[in-house]
Amino acid sequence: MAVIISIVNQKGGVAKTTTAVNVAAALGAMGKKVLLVDLDPQGNATAGLGISGGAKRELEYTTYDVIMGEVRPAQAVIKTRFKNLWLMPSTQALAEAEIKLLKFENKNLQLKKAILQIRDEYDVILIDCLPSLGVLALNGLNACDRIIIPMQCEPYSLEGVAELIAIVKRVKKSSNRSLQVMGIVFTMVDSKLKVNREVMRAIKSKFPEDIFFNAEIPRNVRLTEAPSHGEPIMYYDPNSKGSEAYGQLAREVAKKCKAMEEML
Numbered sequence: 001m002a003v004i005i006s007i008v009n010q011k012g013g014v015a016k017t018t019t020a021v022n023v024a025a026a027l028g029a030m031g032k033k034v035l036l037v038d039l040d041p042q043g044n045a046t047a048g049l050g051i052s053g054g055a056k057r058e059l060e061y062t063t064y065d066v067i068m069g070e071v072r073p074a075q076a077v078i079k080t081r082f083k084n085l086w087l088m089p090s091t092q093a094l095a096e097a098e099i100k101l102l103k104f105e106n107k108n109l110q111l112k113k114a115i116l117q118i119r120d121e122y123d124v125i126l127i128d129c130l131p132s133l134g135v136l137a138l139n140g141l142n143a144c145d146r147i148i149i150p151m152q153c154e155p156y157s158l159e160g161v162a163e164l165i166a167i168v169k170r171v172k173k174s175s176n177r178s179l180q181v182m183g184i185v186f187t188m189v190d191s192k193l194k195v196n197r198e199v200m201r202a203i204k205s206k207f208p209e210d211i212f213f214n215a216e217i218p219r220n221v222r223l224t225e226a227p228s229h230g231e232p233i234m235y236y237d238p239n240s241k242g243s244e245a246y247g248q249l250a251r252e253v254a255k256k257c258k259a260m261e262e263m264l
């Protein structure tokens with residue numbers, strides 16, 4: 001039974017999608033059967049796995065149809081050309097769900113209801129959330145067991161993550177008891193910048209130490225380039241610093257999943 005992990009941060013541009021795509025691909029290469037759910041109308045995870053332009057227009061069903069309860073989740077899932085990696089793609093249509101879902105009785109639980117139907121078929125399901133805390137993002141928080149929070153090493157990141165953790169606690173209390181933070185990962189780290197290190201130390205002092213992944217993702221131009229080639233970093237440039245870092249993060253995620261599997 002899959003461990004379900006949402007990649008969440010209400011701020012845009014903090015490397016949620018980069019983390020989702022690259023951890024998903026690395027876990028797949030390690031032999032895990034992985035499903036990546038694109039829960040962002042921008043469809044960046046979908047494009048990052050090579051589904052863009054014509055291929056995107058040809059998609060029969062997407063996360064939108066699934067979350068609206070119109071098709072079974074398996075109908076929207078496609079096999080990618082990467083090892084052990086499947087995708088539930090998304091398009092701009094998903095933006096409509098943000099409004100349409102409001103009339104549903106269990107508007108925050110639509111994705112969970114769907115994902116549970118295919119949970120047995122994968123080892124890990126990763127959900128790439130959109131940058132907001134609206135009804136779609138709440139679907140992401142309710143559908144998962146764990147969240148990974150990508151965080152930029154900047155002073156003002158702290159407030160947003162603290163707010164997010166407060167919301168996670170609320171969701172845990174009200175509708176998803178098993179919800180926990182798997183970890184916070186620092187992204188786009190520029191270790192040459194002294195201020196980066198100082199900010200990192202200051203941020204770390206505000207949280208329990210074991211909440212942080214050991215892996216830190218460096219700022220790496222290969223990670224910026226890979227999405228436009230429609231490839232995860234480990235296929236685009238396996239020897240890059242970015243690929244190494246996401247490999248390490250994926251190994252930590254796998255270890256935490258293994259510990260969890262015994263509980264599921």
Ligand SMILES: Nc1ncnc2c1ncn2[C@@H]1O[C@H](COP(=O)(O)OP(=O)(O)O)[C@@H](O)[C@H]1O
Nearest residue numbers: 012013014015016017018188218219220223224
């Ligand atoms: N470690 C990194 N080094 C360089 N560029 C990165 C890195 N991580 C992400 N980026 C780039 O930053 C931008 C925002 O990342 P993205 O993953 O789309 O963020 P989000 O999903 O949180 O909005 C993208 O252009 C991405 O390619």
Ligand SMILES: [Mg+2]
Nearest residue numbers: 016017040044
């Ligand atoms: Mg994104």
